[in-house]
Structures are given as structure tokens and as C-alpha cells.
Amino acid sequence: MEEESQDGIELEIREHTDADYFPEECPFCGGQDIRRHTYKMREIQDLGSPMICRRIYYERVYFICKRCKKIFNIEHPLIPGGFRYMPSVIEYALSRILDEGDLIRRVTRDLNKLHLVKVSLATVEKWVNQYGKKGKIDMDFSEEKPPKGFSGYISIDGTFKSVTTKKNDQKMD
Numbered sequence: 001m002e003e004e005s006q007d008g009i010e011l012e013i014r015e016h017t018d019a020d021y022f023p024e025e026c027p028f029c030g031g032q033d034i035r036r037h038t039y040k041m042r043e044i045q046d047l048g049s050p051m052i053c054r055r056i057y058y059e060r061v062y063f064i065c066k067r068c069k070k071i072f073n074i075e076h077p078l079i080p081g082g083f084r085y086m087p088s089v090i091e092y093a094l095s096r097i098l099d100e101g102d103l104i105r106r107v108t109r110d111l112n113k114l115h116l117v118k119v120s121l122a123t124v125e126k127w128v129n130q131y132g133k134k135g136k137i138d139m140d141f142s143e144e145k146p147p148k149g150f151s152g153y154i155s156i157d158g159t160f161k162s163v164t165t166k167k168n169d170q171k172m173d
Contacts, residue, residue, distance in 0.1 A: 008051065009051055009052070009053055009116065010051060010052045010053065011052075011053045011055070012048070012052055012053065012054045012055070013055050013056075013057060014046075014054070014055070014056045014057070015056070015057045015058075015059075016056060016057075016058050016059070016076060016078055016079055017058070017059040017061065018039075018059065018060055018061035018073065018074055018076055019036065019039075019059065019061050021074055021076065021077075022034075022063075023063060023072075023074055026065035026067065026068060026070065026072070027072055028065065028068050028070045028072070029065060029067055029068040029070070031065050031066070031067030031068060033065065033066040033067055034063050034064070034065055034066070035063065035064060035066065036061055036062075036063055036064075037061075037062045037063055037064035037071055038061075038062045039059050039060060039061045039062065040059075040060045040062075041057065041058070041059055041060075042057075042058045042060065042084075043055055043056070043057055043058075043084075044056040044057075044058055044079065044083065044084060044085065044086060045084065045085050045086065045089060045117045045118065045119070046085075046086040046088065046089065046117075047086065047088045047089050047092055047115055047117065048115045048116045048117065049114075049115065050114050050115075052116070053116040054116075056079070056086065058076070058079050060073060060076075061073065061074075085117070085119065089111070089115075089117055089119070090127050090131070092111075092115075093107050093108075093111065093119075093124050093127055093128075094127060094128065094131055094132065096110075097124075097128055097132070098128065098132050098133070104121060104124050104125055104128065105121060107124060108120070108121045108124045111124070
């Protein structure tokens with residue numbers, strides 16, 4: 001683990017590689033004559049704390065089986081595949097938004113400024129839509145009758161929408 005200091009912000013770098021977990025055999029043919037084929041470096045952002053920027057440099061190693069000539073890689077036990085952010089970053093954002101009811105903009109700003117995680121508003125919104133409960137209502141209101149004295153209008157954020165069809169819309173049918 002490396003530590004650097006820049007503009008009063010401490011940079012913490014962790015390095016992980018698949019080369020530390022060399023496979024014993026080919027997952028396709030079971031052959032044991034395996035060699036390292038190529039690699040790809042990725043930078044994954046982790047949840048830092050104020051004045052500490054935490055990054056993980058991850059070397060994904062691809063292996064080749066000399067017997068069946070197939071190329072494969074292994075799953076690193078600490079690094080999730082295909083993510084630019086560690087699961088702790090996503091869990092933090094989701095718990096603040098879904099459990100605490102915090103605003104997506106505020107959580108994104110806090111991640112960027114306080115935790116030094118470079119993340120966009122669209123990415124956090126994608127996490128909420130993907131892992132959250134978007135479009136899921138706990139109760140079924142389809143059989144419930146409207147309350148007594150209901151005008152037929154619903155106010156959503158100060159805008160009024162008619163619940164019943166309008167007179168002009170009925171003529172078009």
C-alpha cells in the first residue's frame with residue numbers, strides 16, 4: 001500500500017493482481033500446463049474519508065492453457081469483476097438514498113467532495129434504479145375506492161393532473 005500527499009490530500013493506493021492466485025488447472029480441459037497470457041490494468045475507486053483519497057490498482061491477468069489453447073481469467077476474491085467502484089461505495093450511496101431518504105444530488109456531492117470518489121449524478125441514479133426498488137409498490141391500490149369528496153385531481157410537486165378523462169378526449173374515441 002502506497003501513500004502520497006498532494007494538496008493536503010493523502011492518496012492511498014492499494015495494488016491487487018490475479019497473478020497472486022495462479023490457477024492450478026484449466027477450467028475447460030483440466031490441463032495443468034498453464035502460462036500467463038496477457039493482462040489489463042484497471043483503477044477502481046474505493047470509499048475514502050475526508051482528506052484521504054483511496055484507489056485500487058488492479059491487474060487482471062489472462063491465462064492460456066497450452067493443451068486446449070483457450071484463454072481464461074480467474075475471479076479475484078477481493079475485486080468484483082467489471083466494476084469501476086468497490087461495492088462499499090455503491091452500498092453507501094444506496095443506504096443514504098433508499099434507507100435515509102437523502103437526495104441523489106447531495107449523496108453524489110458528498111461522495112465527490114468528502115470521500116474523494118469521482119462519480120457522476122447519472123451513475124448514482126443508475127445504481128438506485130438498478131439495485132433499488134424503482135417501480136415497486138408495497139401495496140396494491142387497484143381495488144381501493146377514492147376517498148369521499150375526491151375532486152379527481154392529484155397534485156404532484158405542485159402540478160395538477162386530471163385523473164378522469166377530459167371532455168375533449170372523450171369525443172375522440
